Amino acid sequence: MAKPKVATTSLCGCFGCHMSLLDIDDRILKLVELVDFDRSPINDIKKIEGQVDIGLIEGGCCNEENLAVLHEFRKHCKILISVGDCATNGGIPAMRNMVPLGECYEEAFLNGPTVVNPTGRIPDDPEIPLLLDKVYPCHEAVKIDYHLPGCPPSADTLWAALVALLEGREPELPYELLKYD
């Protein structure tokens, strides 16, 4: 029987959640026995190649590219999981949500105390994905099946949830593995 497929990505996140996944230590050997990886920064595959059983999303949506990737994952993943506080509630990047987008740009590129920008232009190269008005948690953009909060969720939390899903159980976390920090 073919092994279940897992895909992962980091949207508006810091890769801390992926680091936490690597923190499962030697259980990572067991994980590669249990699953195959599709698109993931771990193997540097850039596009989802087929149907995926479990998709792990780190980070919320701050720009149009994040949204496109999230939709790609939703389309190809049977089970989609928000991993970490940024995916579940916007996290640190969402601190900009209380400030209008225009003011954020001005502070970052024109008025900030450390800005050096002789052209006085806000970067607008078409290669740069456009920012959304706010940073959105993933479940406000697509349907998310499970949430694993934490900044990052501990390796034990990720492991417990993955093993439960691979064994066909609900990923219900014991009290000590559900944390927001």
Added chain:
Amino acid sequence: MNTEAITFTIDGKKIEARRGDTILEAADRAGVYIPRLCWMKELLPAGVCRVCTVRVNGRPQAACTQPAAAGMVVENDTEELRQLRRDLIDMLFVEGNHFCMFCERSGNCELQALAYRFGITAPKYPFLFPRRSVDASHPDVLADGNRCIRCGRCVRASRALDGKSVFGFTGRGPQKRLAFNGPNLAATDVAAPDHAIAACPTGTLIVKRVGYKVPIGRRLYDHSPIGSEIEPPAPEK
């Protein structure tokens, strides 16, 4: 005071109470935990957060303000009430800006602890990201309005326990905000040891320079849920 003993039931369990007890006080003594947020032992109950809502003879009531009466039938730990409490907690999260990952109160916060107890992994309502203010003017105390749930515990504690009346509210409904009896916190006579600061269940009122002192793993709610100090330990399996 009339101390005549009365009995009533919570979820079918017989509870002994003294006349004058609230449902919540009688339940605490009997080892039955009713979730609560704006209630605090040393303060008069305010009945504002509604997290302690129970059904009394079928009608929703705040357990922290409702007096116990002989023969009343109280429902507490039912799926309906658990759902209602989860919804209230969800709303408190989306109506403020709760960045637990860097909040000094994380691990010791009653709002967060309730969310853990109810197994909330993400709120079901959309986040509002309101614009709230931070007052860092005082040398020893910080007030971060992003985390205020308007429970009024600081207001009552400052008045009743500190004799100062430093805190109050302005505005109504969604505009209701924590206010101080001065142009800013530094202009009030608040002090770090005040009961009002310790009374805050969230990370809104914070004593400066002591944040993160207790390491992760040794904080109040790291290992056992809020309420387990009231409930008898579960029988060993």
